[in-house]
Amino acid sequence: MDRSRRTQDPRSRRRTGRNLLSHPRPLRAFTALAAAALAATGLTVIGDGGTEAAAASPAAASHTSAAARTAAANLAKNPGFESGLDNWTCSGGSGAAVGSPVHGGSGALKATPEGADNAKCSQTVSVQPNSSYTLSAWVQGSYIYLGASGTGTTDVSTWTSSASSWQQLSTGFKTGPSTRTVTIYTHGWYGQPAYFADDFTLDGPGGGDPGEPVPGAPGGLATGTVTASSVALSWNPVTGASGYNVYQDGARVQSVSGASAVVTGLTPSTSYQFQVTATNSAGESPKSAAVSATTKEGGPGPSVPKHAVTGYWQNFNNGATVQKISDVQNQYDIIAVAFADATGTPGAVEFRLDPALNYSEAQFKADIAAKQAAGKSVILSVGGEKGTVSVNDANSANNFANSVYAAMQKYGFNGVDIDLENGLNATYMTQALRSLSAKAGPRLVITMAPQTIDMQSTGGSYFKTALNIKDILTVVNMQYYNSGAMNGCDGKVYGQGTVDFLTALACIQLEGGLAPSQVGLGLPASPRGAGSGYVSPSIVNNALDCLAKGTGCGSFKPAKTYPGIRGAMTWSTNWDASNGNAWSNAVGPHVHGLP
Structure with missing residues (x-):
């Protein structure tokens, strides 16, 4: 990532090369x-x-x-x-x-x-x-x-x-x-x-050799690492098997090609029973002998409140107020440290404090711990406009999960934010985040900050990823800026910078499968925080009221209300501070006062 450009450009998150609708047209024509x-x-x-x-x-x-x-x-x-x-x-x-x-x-x-x-x-x-x-x-x-x-x-x-x-x-x-x-x-x-x-x-052509026998039941099923939300399993390979099915309490939950698996998405302090079968083109074997495992208790750390405010903290100086984590306004419930950078290892990321901030690692860690003691979550954001992290196969997915978890252990981060603005692979990012969840446990915080174009359809990779990990996803804070006009859930085109733009586009996510608690509104904290799309805090609050209570709407009014909507996000706490914390002072209390 080009740090020198970020330092010189006061709009480091401006996506001039990504504005696909600078000459907006209805999405039907675009499609x-x-x-x-x-x-x-x-x-x-x-x-x-x-x-x-x-x-x-x-x-x-x-x-x-x-x-x-x-x-x-x-x-x-x-x-x-x-x-x-x-x-x-x-x-x-x-x-x-x-x-x-x-x-x-x-x-x-x-x-x-x-x-x-x-x-x-x-x-x-x-x-x-x-x-x-x-x-x-x-x-x-x-x-x-x-x-x-x-x-x-x-x-x-x-x-x-x-x-x-x-x-x-x-x-x-x-x-x-x-x-x-x-x-x-x-x-x-x-x-x-x-x-x-x-x-x-x-x-298509039928499979199998008519003379091939159904494989025998696997033996040697045993449990490995057990966390609060996952259980690792292994068994002896079966001659003639091309794959294996994993059963949890009698229901098939996974199909794998090798003789091991990790079952995720489990509840802390709960007992489960597991069995496996072997498969080939001739059929499926009887089930193996069962093994049992009890997940661990939930890990320590703050829980994200029902209604939350997310703010990005800049690990660089681009003209906004330079802050330490301890300087971040108290209205922020989730602080996303921006950004982790790619390494030479495919999929792996690393985080290093910018030396220009004159911020020691020891103080950084202590400030994170203090925020957590006050009930805040501090997470590591991956990507940004110039981020080049690629998770495109099983190996890079594993490297991503391992490297993010290593950063969590080193600095005490509560989770990860996915802010990859140059595309992602839904299959392998899902794999990476589920692997991270298995390592970190049920209190892992996962947020996303897709661009508006990325959430126009459930067929998009970002939307698919969010739906794939719905059971472990905290919130998607879509960026309602730098985008031009977009389709709302009613099929009409809305221009950015209005209540209708915020509510009609949020409706796509709310009706497309995300829970209200997994939807947040992402806006710049000041006009200097983005190339376009800044709205006053009162517009943000009106949009939240429209979605949560059915009041404050513009011409678009959702067919129903979503009182559980999570809240709002801003880029960034630094630009907010440069503007006298006007955004967080107005939006923060409003979010926390939602029903």
Whole structure:
């Protein structure tokens, strides 16, 4: 990261190269142009904005031709649920076979999301390596997803936000060079009503050698490292197995290729039972003997309040007031230290105090501890406008998690903020953050600061990442600035700098799957804090009132209120201090006074 430029440029977070809508147009037109561009590069837009990798070779195209689909056998077992839930596994007992409504035959799936369970129903299917497949299903309901995992290449999914009658979802994928099984699935979304699915079809070459035996049950299952939210498992490899399924209290929670796994997202001080099975193209083995483990108690550290104010603290001098952590105004509940930088190791980051601040490491650590003793969370922000951290494979994901955790242990940070403004890989950033969560425990604070363009659709990588880690995510503080005009959740275009811009864009996140407690409004603390988009603190407060209470709205008024909305964020505590702390003095008490 170019520190000299940051020192000279008073708008270090200005995204002049990232303003995709400097000449704003309705997103529908933008999407049409994007679709044409995607088509030219071998990608296709699926469903309500989800983007999937398309088959790129002539052989792949032949697999998806109408003639091939007609001739191919359906690889999905019990695809119409005529035999109840045979061959299907539904999370948390969320699924049931029903006789109405049905798309075809006499049965269909009804699955009901509850709490943190999104009602995922899946089955593992035998396939051939280096082959192309088309997956489709008929669905009915709100926010329904269809996908395939364990493909060995790029896992795919598509979705629809609303299917009042039966609607067909379809996507395609290619298997990797050693892939013998894939898992096909459907799921709904948190807080949504029950959905229905029927008539699954998986077209492509069938897998397996008819003479290949089903593998035996794994032996030697044992627990390893146990934290407050995770349990590490290992077992003896099974001859002839191409993969393994992990079961938690009788429900399958993971599919892995090797003889080890880490089960995450667990509750502190809780006993769990685990089993594993071995799989290959011929089928799945019996379950192993069970082992039990009790998670540890929750770790120390402050909890983020119901309504919170986040502020970025600058580890550099760009013309704003230079601060120590102890100088940060008391209204801030989360202090994001900006920024960690990339190292020469892929995915790894490091943090070093800027020598120009004349701030000793010992005092920095002591100031963090003092803020935490006062109930604040201090986290490490990764990225920024000029950040070049890339997490694009399993190795870099592991390096990211290890390096962030090392920084947490060294300085006492409570968590991490993802502020990567040059793109991210949803699959591997999810892996990295879940690995970090397994190390740090349930009090880990994870925040995000995407640009507005990154949260326009649940098909975007940032939005996907947020939804993937919804069970461990603290808050997404989208940057409502440096963006021009954008679509709101009602399909209308709103210009930045207004109450409508804040509320209509927040609505996309609130209705797209994030909990109200995971949505915050990110604004500059002063006109000098960003290139454009500054609004007075009163506008921020009006937008919060509109979302939480239905008052103070502009022309856009959400269909319902979100009293649990988390709060607001600003760039930065330093620019706030340069402006007499006017932003935090106005917005802070208002956030803390929300219902």
